Amino acid sequence: MAVTTTQPARPPVLPPPTGRAGFGGTLSSEFTKIRSVRSTYWTLLVLLAVSIGIGAAISAGTAANWSHMAPSDRATFDPTQASVAGLFYLGQLVIVVLGAMVLTAEYSTGMIRTSLTAMPRRVTVYAAKVLVLAVVALVVTFAAAFIAFFLGQSLLTSTHDSATLSQPNVLRAVIGSALYVTMCGLFAFAAGAILRHTAAAITSVIGLLFVIPILAHLLPSSWYQDVARWLPDAAGRALSVTVGPQPPHLFSPWGQFTVFAVYTVILLAVGAVLFRKRDA
């Protein structure tokens, strides 16, 4: 009797494959990744605390001080901006950490090699990361913006100057702040993809969003007015203003947002090309 040298077929443990691994699976994977590390929860918790807490503190402080405020100050007081100031001033710093770490943490831990071995189609991985980050950031920043707004306005009730969503520009300011902070997260993600280093990415994004605008203020004011509309952070300030005229040296609020969005898209594209091209 002939001895067969072929191995007995292994009993299949998986159903036969159909199609190919693609965006859907990678999207679930990236969602699992972002929800399964503590740093995500910490940063988002800090984001909520800072946004809501600072908005509430400004609102409560203003309410307590209202009777002593000069009429001109009362007239220019922007209750909407006050309530969401924590989100677009400090929340952007916090989301930068989350955004950068989505990719840089994979490099610092070495996980990127494991990820790209499981799913070697890199643009798919990159796109899934961007989408998951965008969705998570949107959900949290919208929650932060609306909670901060309603809490702030309730604290301002005694001033009889509190805002409602139906007033002009108010809804735009609340939603715009959330969108701006989300965009900061994506901006930082792209910086992370380009620099592949957490500290470098966070530092450079904070430099672009915070330090450069401060330095720009040191320019002669006519120069500053030419430059300001091209700075990435102008979107946050333009979107959150509901009282008084728009600063003349800026584009419209959504125009400023578009400027920032274009920067972000360009950076994301550069990051994608590098992510695709470079050795992991």
Add this chain to the structure above:
Amino acid sequence: MIEVRGLSKRYGDKIAVNDLSFSVEPGTVTGFLGPNGAGKTTTMRLILGLDYPDAGTVTIAGKQYAQLAYPMREVGALIDAKAVHGGRSAYNHLLCLAQTNNLPKRRVGEVLELVGLTEVARKRAKGFSLGMSQRLGIAGTLLGDPALLMFDEPVNGLDPEGILWIRNLMKALAAEGRTVFVSSHLMSEMEHTADHLIVIGRGQLLADCTMEEFIARSSGQTVRVSTPQAEQLAKVVAEAGGTVIPGGTDGALTISGLIAAQVGDIAFDHGVRLHELTVVRASLEAAFMELTADSVEYRAAEDGPEDGQRQPTEGQPPALELAAQGQSAQGQSAQGQSAQGQSAQGQSAQGQFAQGQYSHEGQI
């Protein structure tokens, strides 16, 4: 199954892999050997598309790795067991890998069970020992139940229990008919598991053969004799067709081309007194180290002076050097002597070291 053709890769000035070609056949355990820095990991990274080659191609079942429909169902690869986000639990780590290839969630539990990590499935990976990390990494490779498995230095740094576990696992995987491509810088790791060997040094192919061929090549043995009548014995041995390699100061001779019994008979016939008659065999480890001696990248400082003495053994393919290898058994007893013998023969410092460490002597 894996086809590597003309693969080259440099990092800056350093050539990591240089025009490398080989294939890994389905259903075999192929050992991928080379000293540290030989380019094994680079080659594996190029196979997986983690790095891009400067020249050449790699295909798996005829396709580039990134083109495979479900990479994890065809290839399970573990290059670095610590390439894990330490903040993620074992379960979630495996889950996020499984999801990319649309593998069912139940596979995560199954592979955790298989590698014995079920109890720590919810623990964060940063607390794992190297052995546990290695198991986690291997669990990841098994998620897609692939026919091809690739491990880079899987036993590096493991304790004996971990090493035994990996060895048994590789054997079990091979027994199931899977192809296993496993790298190591230790021949001894391959001796009992690999069917086929691919040996590289300085990014270049040094040997691509079956284990049997490698053993056949390296089993060249010599006979060491010590006698007070060395000159006389050398003469008669040469007449009988043996080759005498001058020995050291103790009057010992190393003879190749004759077996020990022949040497003993010749000595008896000519009335030569023998004080010692020893068969010296090169081990696989020694054979491997001899083969790769010239491609060892980093050498300990004390090897430096001897380095200058190292000369290629002219006209001899590496396999033949193995015969000369046994000669340096003398090195075991007297260092100064062996250095002398070595320079006389242009033998490598590595061979010397290897020999002292690993060669087996059969006393007759």
